[in-house]
Amino acid sequence: MxxxxxxxxxxxxxxxxxxxxxxxxxxDDVKKKGFVQCGxxxxxxxxxxxxxxxxxxxxxxxxxxxxxxxxxxxxxxxxFSPLTAKERxxxxxxxxxxxxxxxxxxxxxRDTSLxxxxxxxxxxxxxxxxxxxxxxxxxxxxxxxxxxCIQAGTTTExxxxxxxxxxxxxxxxxxxxxxxxxxxxxEANRCDMLTSDQSQLYALRIQLADPGSAIVLPExxxxxxxxxxxxxxxDEWFNVVRWxxxxxxxxxxxxxxxxxxxxxxxxxxxxxxxxxGLEGIKGSGxxxxxxxxxxxxxxxxxxxxxxxxxVGQGSPLKIGRGLNALWSDGGIQYAPPIR
Amino acid sequence: MAVDEKESLAPAKPSxxxxxxxxxxVFQVIVLAAVTLFIVFIIxxxxxxxESRGISTGFDFLGNESGFGxxxxxxxxNESSTYxxxxxxxxxxxxxxxxxxxFFATILxxxxxxxxxxxxxLVAKLAMVYIEIFRNIPLLLQIFFWYFAVLRxxxxxxxxxNVGDAVFLNNRGLYLPRxxxxxxxxxxxxxxxxxxxxxxxxxxxxxxxxxxxxxxxxTFYASLALxxxxxxxxxxxxGAPMSWDVAALKGFNFRGGLGVIPELAALLFALSIxxxxxxxxxxxxxxxxxxxxxxxxxxxxxxxPTPILHLIIIPQAMRIIIPPLTSQYLNLIKNSSLATAIxxxxxxAVFAGTTLNQTGQAVExxxxxxxxxxxxxxxxxxxxxxxxxxxxxxxx
Numbered sequence: 001m002x003x004x005x006x007x008x009x010x011x012x013x014x015x016x017x018x019x020x021x022x023x024x025x026x027x028d029d030v031k032k033k034g035f036v037q038c039g040x041x042x043x044x045x046x047x048x049x050x051x052x053x054x055x056x057x058x059x060x061x062x063x064x065x066x067x068x069x070x071x072x073x074x075x076x077x078x079x080f081s082p083l084t085a086k087e088r089x090x091x092x093x094x095x096x097x098x099x100x101x102x103x104x105x106x107x108x109x110r111d112t113s114l115x116x117x118x119x120x121x122x123x124x125x126x127x128x129x130x131x132x133x134x135x136x137x138x139x140x141x142x143x144x145x146x147x148x149c150i151q152a153g154t155t156t157e158x159x160x161x162x163x164x165x166x167x168x169x170x171x172x173x174x175x176x177x178x179x180x181x182x183x184x185x186x187e188a189n190r191c192d193m194l195t196s197d198q199s200q201l202y203a204l205r206i207q208l209a210d211p212g213s214a215i216v217l218p219e220x221x222x223x224x225x226x227x228x229x230x231x232x233x234x235d236e237w238f239n240v241v242r243w244x245x246x247x248x249x250x251x252x253x254x255x256x257x258x259x260x261x262x263x264x265x266x267x268x269x270x271x272x273x274x275x276x277g278l279e280g281i282k283g284s285g286x287x288x289x290x291x292x293x294x295x296x297x298x299x300x301x302x303x304x305x306x307x308x309x310x311v312g313q314g315s316p317l318k319i320g321r322g323l324n325a326l327w328s329d330g331g332i333q334y335a336p337p338i339r
Numbered sequence: 340m341a342v343d344e345k346e347s348l349a350p351a352k353p354s355x356x357x358x359x360x361x362x363x364x365v366f367q368v369i370v371l372a373a374v375t376l377f378i379v380f381i382i383x384x385x386x387x388x389x390e391s392r393g394i395s396t397g398f399d400f401l402g403n404e405s406g407f408g409x410x411x412x413x414x415x416x417n418e419s420s421t422y423x424x425x426x427x428x429x430x431x432x433x434x435x436x437x438x439x440x441x442f443f444a445t446i447l448x449x450x451x452x453x454x455x456x457x458x459x460x461l462v463a464k465l466a467m468v469y470i471e472i473f474r475n476i477p478l479l480l481q482i483f484f485w486y487f488a489v490l491r492x493x494x495x496x497x498x499x500x501n502v503g504d505a506v507f508l509n510n511r512g513l514y515l516p517r518x519x520x521x522x523x524x525x526x527x528x529x530x531x532x533x534x535x536x537x538x539x540x541x542x543x544x545x546x547x548x549x550x551x552x553x554x555x556x557x558t559f560y561a562s563l564a565l566x567x568x569x570x571x572x573x574x575x576x577x578g579a580p581m582s583w584d585v586a587a588l589k590g591f592n593f594r595g596g597l598g599v600i601p602e603l604a605a606l607l608f609a610l611s612i613x614x615x616x617x618x619x620x621x622x623x624x625x626x627x628x629x630x631x632x633x634x635x636x637x638x639x640x641x642x643x644p645t646p647i648l649h650l651i652i653i654p655q656a657m658r659i660i661i662p663p664l665t666s667q668y669l670n671l672i673k674n675s676s677l678a679t680a681i682x683x684x685x686x687x688a689v690f691a692g693t694t695l696n697q698t699g700q701a702v703e704x705x706x707x708x709x710x711x712x713x714x715x716x717x718x719x720x721x722x723x724x725x726x727x728x729x730x731x732x733x734x735x
Binding site: 086115135152174175181184189231 | 389495684
């Protein structure tokens with residue numbers, strides 16, 4: 001099955017390569033077909049998760065919706081492709097999806113050898129460990145000899161190896177394709193601990209039959225800047241995705257929310273007027289409607305709202321802003337100005 | 340260019356056009372050239388486009404450090420090994436589960452297939468129920484069943500089921516004592532080799548004698564004595580040069596000993612049980628394909644049921660059984676790639692999974708993986724065809 005899927009993708013890649021030399025122009029393609037095809041996870045609470053009605057929600061999903069809102073003025077013009085960690089890059093390379101927003105870590109290798117570019121960071125994360133409470137472990141340094149459940153094809157796999165190697169500890173990795181399989185393995189006691197990005201650990205922990213039976217250790221062993229990815233060599237589309245993200249950050253900084261955005265339109269503040277597309281460069285540089293940023297906030301919300309409803313206090317995960325607070329609030333989320 | 344060749348040939352010998360053989364060759368050359376050109380074009384174009392999009396190509400990545408751990412490896416492997424080595428680790432794991440799977444599926448399949456024809460009503464019906472259940476449930480579900488159902492039932496490492504402080508069973512696997520060979524064990528191996536040769540010679544002699552005189556010599560117990568008795572004697576004489584490495588609980592898990600991981604066990608159970616159901620039907624069909632007259636004739640000669648089965652039925656049934664059996668073996672090898680669903684580190688999980696993702700070189704990795712499955716299948720096919728030719732009826 002998996003092999004078949006990869007095969008189809010690769011045949012697609014080969015055929016696509018044969019058929020067209022017109023690699024660029026994703027924005028035009030998207031405008032023509034009328035929706036954005038967005039690659040997301042197969043289900044990870046807070047990031048991309050289908051609810052019981054089949055509507056996708058999450059911070060990664062909202063990044064896609066923001067792009068759709070900027071282009072079409074309608075956040076619903078997105079189609080989602082659920083992908084495992086292993087399938088994601090091939091799907092983007094082959095043109096099966098227009099953008100990948102699937103809590104993917106930005107690394108040098110991925111940026112330079114996959115023919116892909118990271119358009120920004122929508123969540124600053126770090127890798128952590130979740131262990132069974134009954135083991136009585138207080139720190140990751142006590143984990144020598146442990147068996148670890150882990151998702152295949154992730155940077156997590158590499159960080160884990162580095163961490164144990166540098167601390168001269170041994171471990172046994174059990175690698176699963178999907179993150180819910182890692183949870184099943186953890187619950188079935190196949191492994192002593194589960195490792196993943198901290199945000200995911202909280203999401204996975206509430207999926208456990210008894211969340212109280214597991215604890216998340218305090219150590220964060222890596223930097224995991226997660227963000228949307230696009231194909232390399234298509235700068236126009238790259239700019240659209242990047243600035244859709246920046247628009248949400250700028251909106252939060254300026255205090256524009258989905259509720260007050262219509263009132264703010266009447267503001268005299270030149271910064272806000274530029275944001276609304278009433279002054280300055282407007283949408284022409286991005287080849288988008290002048291109201292692109294307004295549409296994002298109106299239909300999706302600013303970064304703070306998106307964070308809060310998906311992973312923050314307004315969600316079951318209740319993750320603090322931490323590094324993801326705006327730079328002006330002590331975090332590192334910082335967007336260049338719209339002018 | 341093939342067209343040019345055709346034109347240059349045409350005026351020289353016009354009669355060639357009327358020669359169907361020559362015409363056929365020309366057309367075949369044209370088709371072959373067209374197909375080759377098409378494939379070369381696709382490969383070149385793919386490479387060119389991948390390069391222009393900044394996707395790395397080539398096989399250089401195989402020499403880079405992998406940096407990730409693998410659950411089970413039959414060869415030396417650690418995080419600083421290369422991606423090339425992950426290929427061999429995955430390949431060997433695939434071969435291991437396939438070989439074991441084929442072995443158990445064959446034994447189980449033959450047993451059930453024969454049981455299906457038993458005159459005992461209960462045995463026959465039980466075999467039928469087995470076949471109908473296991474061949475009608477998707478294999479992936481069966482793998483999940485063995486993995487999650489069986490895993491959950493087993494205790495954790497600290498409450499392991501324990502047999503004589505040597506064998507431990509828990510949800511991390513089955514731990515057996517591992518034999519450690521010391522100096523002088525070579526003698527035992529030598530003696531074992533001699534015993535094997537002696538057994539083969541004896542079997543041949545017995546067969547020739549039976550064919551010549553009709554006298555039966557029961558080789559079973561004599562072989563057993565040769566194969567077990569002689570090496571055992573050598574082992575004792577040389578002063579028992581072997582010790583056992585027993586697994587022990589250290590920290591979270593057992594260390595040392597010979598561990599069988601539950602992923603391997605679950606995959607092996609599922610593959611053998613599933614494939615055995617198909618093999619059983621093939622065996623039943625093969626046996627029923629031997630005309631009843633053969634059995635009656637054998638009985639009329641005064642043979643008892645066991646020799647009838649061994650000497651009359653099975654040799655003839657094998658001719659019918661082997662070809663479909665081959666395709667079941669091929670299915671089993673290919674089905675072993677479902678391992679990735681439960682985290683058994685086979686070729687697809689390790690190489691076409693993690694390695695592909697870490698390097699991003701999908702085309703190269705998938706091409707290598709496909710080549711492996713193709714070669715494995717062709718090799719199995721070749722072996723089975725050879726075996727089939729040997730088993731075919733030699734008409735006298």
